[in-house]
Every structure is written in C-alpha cells, then in structure tokens.
Amino acid sequence: MSSFPRPELGEPYLLTPGPLTTSYTVKQAMLRDWGSWDGDFRAMTAELRARLLDLLGDGKAAYDCVPMQGSGTFAVEAMLTSMIPPSGKALVLANGAYGKRAVQTLAYAGRAHVVLDKGDYLPPRGAEVAQILADDPAITHVVAIHCETSSGILNPLAEISKATAAAGRKLLIDSMSAFGAIPLQPGDYTFEALVSSANKCIEGVPGFGFVLARKTALIESKGNCPSLSLDLHAQWDAMEKTGQWRFTPPTHVVAAFLQALQEHEAEGGVAGRGARYARNRDVMVSGMRALGFETLLSDEWLSPIIVTFFCPADPKFDFGRFYNLMKDQGFIIYPGKLTEAESFRIGCIGRMDASVMQAVVAAAQMALDKLGVSSAAPPAKAVAARMAQTA
Numbered sequence: 001m002s003s004f005p006r007p008e009l010g011e012p013y014l015l016t017p018g019p020l021t022t023s024y025t026v027k028q029a030m031l032r033d034w035g036s037w038d039g040d041f042r043a044m045t046a047e048l049r050a051r052l053l054d055l056l057g058d059g060k061a062a063y064d065c066v067p068m069q070g071s072g073t074f075a076v077e078a079m080l081t082s083m084i085p086p087s088g089k090a091l092v093l094a095n096g097a098y099g100k101r102a103v104q105t106l107a108y109a110g111r112a113h114v115v116l117d118k119g120d121y122l123p124p125r126g127a128e129v130a131q132i133l134a135d136d137p138a139i140t141h142v143v144a145i146h147c148e149t150s151s152g153i154l155n156p157l158a159e160i161s162k163a164t165a166a167a168g169r170k171l172l173i174d175s176m177s178a179f180g181a182i183p184l185q186p187g188d189y190t191f192e193a194l195v196s197s198a199n200k201c202i203e204g205v206p207g208f209g210f211v212l213a214r215k216t217a218l219i220e221s222k223g224n225c226p227s228l229s230l231d232l233h234a235q236w237d238a239m240e241k242t243g244q245w246r247f248t249p250p251t252h253v254v255a256a257f258l259q260a261l262q263e264h265e266a267e268g269g270v271a272g273r274g275a276r277y278a279r280n281r282d283v284m285v286s287g288m289r290a291l292g293f294e295t296l297l298s299d300e301w302l303s304p305i306i307v308t309f310f311c312p313a314d315p316k317f318d319f320g321r322f323y324n325l326m327k328d329q330g331f332i333i334y335p336g337k338l339t340e341a342e343s344f345r346i347g348c349i350g351r352m353d354a355s356v357m358q359a360v361v362a363a364a365q366m367a368l369d370k371l372g373v374s375s376a377a378p379p380a381k382a383v384a385a386r387m388a389q390t391a
C-alpha cells in the first residue's frame with residue numbers, strides 16, 4: 001500500500017501539472033475562515049513570504065517575495081509587465097505553450113520583444129542566447145521557462161543564466177512547475193526574478209502565484225505596469241506598508257499553502273521533494289516503456305515534473321477511451337500538446353509516491369488490454385521525426 005493513500009474514497013489521483021493531488025492535512029487547513037484585515041491573517045502572509053524567501057538559501061537577503069492573487073499566469077504577467085519597462089526589450093526563449101504565452105503577454109502590454117522559438121520540445125541553448133544578445137544590444141531582459149510543462153522538458157537554465165549574465169542582461173524565469181522541487185538559488189544562478197504558484201511543486205491548492213525578485217528590481221519597477229491589479233510594485237509596496245494584500249486575498253488558499261510549506265520542509269525541502277518526484281518519474285517511465293510506450297524526450301531532457309508519451313500506433317488505441325479507462329481505475333491523466341504527433345502526458349508531482357506510480361502503470365496495462373491494443377509502440381514516423389530534429 002502507498003504511504004500516500006487517497007484520503008477520500010472515490011477521489012482520483014491527479015497525474016496533472018496542477019491543480020494536483022494534495023494531502024488531507026492541506027485540505028483540512030482550509031476548514032475555517034480568516035478576516036483579511038485581521039492580525040492573524042497578516043501574520044500568515046508574513047510567514048508565507050518569509051518561508052518562500054528561505055527557499056532561496058544564502059542569497060535570499062537581496063530578494064523579496066510578492067504574492068499575487070489568481071492563477072500562475074496572473075503572476076507571470078505581473079512579473080513581465082512590471083519588471084520590463086516600456087523602454088525595454090525582451091528575448092523570449094520559447095519551446096512550448098508557456099513560452100508562447102509569455103510572448104502573447106508582452107504583445108498585450110506593448111513591450112518590444114524577439115523570440116527564439118525552438119518548436120515543440122527542443123531546448124534553447126546557452127550559445128544561441130549569447131549570439132542573439134551579442135547581435136542585439138537593445139535587448140534588456142531574457143525570459144526563460146524553467147520546466148516547459150507542455151512537453152515536460154527541463155530547459156538548460158544554467159547555460160541560459162550564464163549567457164545572460166555574461167552579456168549584462170537580466171533574466172526573468174517562469175519556474176512555475178519546477179520551483180520547490182528543482183534547485184534554483186541565487187548562488188548558482190543569476191536572475192532578476194522568478195515566478196511560481198501555490199498549486200505546483202509546493203503542493204498547495206490553486207489561488208495565487210508569487211514572484212521572488214531582487215529588491216533593486218522591485219524598486220525600479222515602479223510605474224512600469226499598465227495594469228492596476230497586476231502591478232507588482234504596488235502590491236509589494238502595500239504589503240510592506242500594511243502587511244496586507246491590496247485586494248481580497250485567497251485566505252483559505254494561503255492557510256493551505258502554509259501547511260503545504262511545512263510538509264515540504266518535513267520532506268527535506270527542495271532536495272527531498274525533488275528526489276520523490278524523480279523516483280516517481282523513473283518508476284513510471286520504466287514501467288510504461290516496458291509496455292511499449294515511448295517518451296517524446298530522451299532521458300537527458302526528461303523532467304521529474306511531467307512526461308510526454310506518444311500515443312500507440314495501433315488503430316485500436318483511442319485516447320478518449322484510454323483516458324476514461326484510466327479514470328475508472330482512479331487516475332486522471334493529461335492530454336498532449338504537440339502539434340506534430342498524437343501524445344498524452346503523465347505528471348509526477350503531487351502527493352503521490354512510487355507505489356502509486358506502479359499502480360498507474362498497472363492501470364495503463366489494463367486499459368490497453370481492454371482496448372485490445374497488443375503493443376503500445378508509437379508510429380515509426382513520429383519517432384523518426386523526433387530523431388531527425390534532435391540529431
């Protein structure tokens with residue numbers, strides 16, 4: 001039996017990149033009401049900000065934490081439109097849906113930008129970034145996606161950070177689906193700000209995101225943001241002065257998140273959380289490969305967050321039916337987001353361990369049997385296209 005049992009009968013595991021499966025104690029933390037103005041809740045906000053800063057390690061003194069209501073995208077938009085001034089220019093490193101969304105956000109806000117678009121799943125490399133920055137002195141900021149959740153690729157942030165710093169530009173990181181499970185500290189990486197949210201690797205429930213930014217960058221961001229509610233400087237300034245969120249805070253979500261942060265610490269922090277997710281991935285990927293499934297990415301680029309598999313070539317395979325057969329067995333999987341090949345995704349994050357992942361593989365085997373699919377091998381042309389691109 002799993003050490004992470006399903007708390008309530010009939011509640012499926014979410015093998016998705018957030019919202020994800022949370023612990024019973026995280027859900028339980030929401031069973032009371034808090035006044036947003038009251039000192040008790042202000043203390044909770046202060047604790048949340050301090051604990052998130054602690055995750056930055058020794059370099060945390062130069063940074064501050066600004067939570068922002070809404071889903072992760074709201075916090076990304078707050079970071080991009082507040083940190084990049086109207087006179088700035090961004091280089092966006094895109095290899096999937098979240099890179100594209102960053103581009104769209106900059107277009108909405110009227111910020112000058114160029115894009116290095118690597119398609120569905122190829123990594124942006126440090127040398128490419130260095131070249132683009134050398135050729136275009138107008139670029140002030142580089143926007144990178146840490147784990148691009150649409151393919152599950154773990155982008156080479158170390159190279160990107162080095163190239164950006166060497167060129168004297170500023171790095172903004174969407175670490176939404178990685179922060180809390182993959183190390184990202186100012187001692188190892190040079191960055192202006194990073195953004196993540198409550199419902200990813202910290203294993204809280206959805207309702208806010210947060211930006212960890214250099215204090216100098218926060219000071220400089222005053223007056224940049226074209227939006228009232230997403231103005232990071234205004235939110236920071238109000239929080240510093242009053243200890244409160246500017247507008248109605250997601251009180252229950254904050255309470256759940258504090259519990260989630262305690263559980264994160266008890267598990268051994270970023271290292272402990274990352275190790276469990278990596279084991280989840282390894283058990284799940286080797287089990288799925290044994291059934292004939294193939295991953296989109298080679299092992300070098302597989303994140304411990306979410307994994308993309310090609311759909312089997314067998315005409316008896318139907319994703320909608322496969323999805324329902326998995327759900328009947330208690331597992332919610334995730335459709336794929338590739339433009340060229342049929343695919344689906346299985347997440348490794350959330351309150352689940354290796355024994356749950358073994359059960360996922362057994363459920364996939366059962367689902368294939370019910371569909372009458374004898375081999376889960378993908379179409380040869382999907383694999384060939386991947387090989388040609390990554391060669």
Ligand SMILES: *Cc1c(COP(=O)(O)O)cnc(C)c1O
Pocket residue numbers: 017018071072073074076098145147148149174175176177197
């Ligand atoms: C989840 C996620 C986001 C935010 O998505 P929302 O649906 O707005 O929460 C942004 N970037 C990445 C890489 C993500 O995984």
